[in-house]
Amino acid sequence: MLIPARMNTGPSWTEVVIHNLSSGGALLACDNAPNRGTYLEIRRGKQTIVGRVVWRKERFFGIQAQGRLDVAAIINEPRLASRPKSANDPGSAYERRSQSRMEADAQIARQLENSRRWSAAFQYGIFLVLALSAAGFAATEVYQLLSHPFLQVQSRL
Structure with missing residues (x-):
């Protein structure tokens, strides 16, 4: 599968492609893959994956998710037309934590x-x-x- 998504590793958002998805993590690819141990946030529409990079090889990398992932919801979620809300946006009450x-x-x-x-x-x-x-x-x-x-x-x- 090739699912487009967005990744946030700090100050900016980057385009990524999800190649493989399971309830515990994902295989992703992007032009500038983050280093092993980096915490990141992946967004696909309104679905959010928070995880840590556990391996990296060239432009491919694997993440371990913070919680269990709803694979069907992520696959079927339409992509947002605009940039996702950030916790730093003024007036934003968005909660990205699972708890x-x-x-x-x-x-x-x-x-x-x-x-x-x-x-x-x-x-x-x-x-x-x-x-x-x-x-x-x-x-x-x-x-x-x-x-x-x-x-x-x-x-x-």
Whole structure:
């Protein structure tokens, strides 16, 4: 398949052609292919693919998508007649993330709280093990210290 699209790797948009598309990534080609590790945005009409370049050979490159791709929607999407909206456009409320910033921040906060709880429980467990070990050591030392005089008294009786 040869699907025309546009690619944004930073300050400008470039024409690209999608040669192969799967739910996890795509094979693309353009005149000035981005380097491996570059994060980019591909637009086909209103469909957006955000991903990272995982390989490059001459003008061809492969990307790994940030999320799962709807292959049928991308293939059947008509190409826009004008330049796509950018997040920097004034008055633009366009969200290109697969998850809104508020949802992502809430998920990070939940993960942080779960990590804090786990680390507090782990820390408490380590403290408990150390305290029990110290108490056991102290008990054996006191037993040995007191048992010697009592053994002497018992042997004399």
